[in-house]
Amino acid sequence: APLIEVRGVTVRYDIARTGTSLMAVEGVNLDIAEGEFVTVLGPSGCGKTTVMNVIAGLVQPTEGTVTVDGRIVTGPGPDRAVVFQDYALLPWRSVFDNVRFGLEMQSTLNSGDWRERVQNAIELVGLAGFEQSYPRELSGGMQQRVGLARAIVAEPRILLMDEPLGAVDALTREVMRDEIEKLITATGKTVIFITHSIEEAILLGDRIVVFKSHPGAVLEEITVDLPRP
Ligand code: ADP
Numbered sequence: 001a002p003l004i005e006v007r008g009v010t011v012r013y014d015i016a017r018t019g020t021s022l023m024a025v026e027g028v029n030l031d032i033a034e035g036e037f038v039t040v041l042g043p044s045g046c047g048k049t050t051v052m053n054v055i056a057g058l059v060q061p062t063e064g065t066v067t068v069d070g071r072i073v074t075g076p077g078p079d080r081a082v083v084f085q086d087y088a089l090l091p092w093r094s095v096f097d098n099v100r101f102g103l104e105m106q107s108t109l110n111s112g113d114w115r116e117r118v119q120n121a122i123e124l125v126g127l128a129g130f131e132q133s134y135p136r137e138l139s140g141g142m143q144q145r146v147g148l149a150r151a152i153v154a155e156p157r158i159l160l161m162d163e164p165l166g167a168v169d170a171l172t173r174e175v176m177r178d179e180i181e182k183l184i185t186a187t188g189k190t191v192i193f194i195t196h197s198i199e200e201a202i203l204l205g206d207r208i209v210v211f212k213s214h215p216g217a218v219l220e221e222i223t224v225d226l227p228r229p
């Protein structure tokens with residue numbers, strides 16, 4: 001069975017101000033196998049982030065279910081971690097303490113070797129020596145490395161990446177794209193990676209899922225399987 005099964009997921013957001021609701025995604029089905037690197041393309045506003053947030057357990061679907069390893073997702077869990085486009089770092093915390101937060105969220109901080117795990121994650125993303133720096137002292141690319149370290153520190157099976165390189169300059173983006181590919185290949189994680197870059201989608205993905213928006217906010221999902229070299 002696929003590791004992740006998205007079944008008939010519909011999300012309507014209530015708009016409190018107007019008392020109406022907005023159909024963000026409708027009837028989405030998606031299967032993702034263990035170890036797959038799936039890239040997701042589609043126009044702004046078509047619901048990519050919403051579907052990812054349902055898989056992350058951050059948004060409850062109005063209809064439908066997501067299962068991970070056969071268990072229905074009802075909230076966040078240690079098997080899934082998210083990397084956000086805007087990094088979402090805690091500005092008052094050092095790099096080390098931001099990465100430590102990845103363990104705190106999963107309440108795995110009680111394991112005896114937590115300091116070592118934080119340090120290893122920081123080294124894996126190339127930030128050794130910056131442990132005591134603060135986010136504002138770092139470039140965009142480096143801040144996203146912190147976001148990546150925070151996501152991998154608890155060793156989740158699934159990495160959910162929402163345009164992780166979208167706010168990083170073009171040169172750094174290319175470097176980090178290759179680094180992410182190496183990191184994922186080495187760890188065998190299952191990845192869902194939202195991007196606006198067709199190049200990124202092709203270079204990183206084992207499979208590309210295209211979300212297409214139609215009038216009436218109905219989505220169509222097109223899957224293209226890519227041969228691997
Ligand atoms: P994408 O990631 O493809 O850009 P999103 O999932 O962010 O799309 O958004 C899908 C639709 O849902 C958009 O019309 C967006 O404005 C709307 N939307 C997203 N989040 C919310 C929210 N929290 N409340 C109301 N509407 C939202």
Ligand code: ADP
Nearest residue numbers: 125126127128138139140141142168169171172
């Ligand atoms: P931005 O994403 O804001 O354009 P970059 O990530 O390209 O910034 O980095 C800007 C500066 O920070 C460069 O001078 C780069 O050499 C330096 N830098 C980036 N990552 C590291 C690192 N891991 N170690 C040391 N310096 C780094």
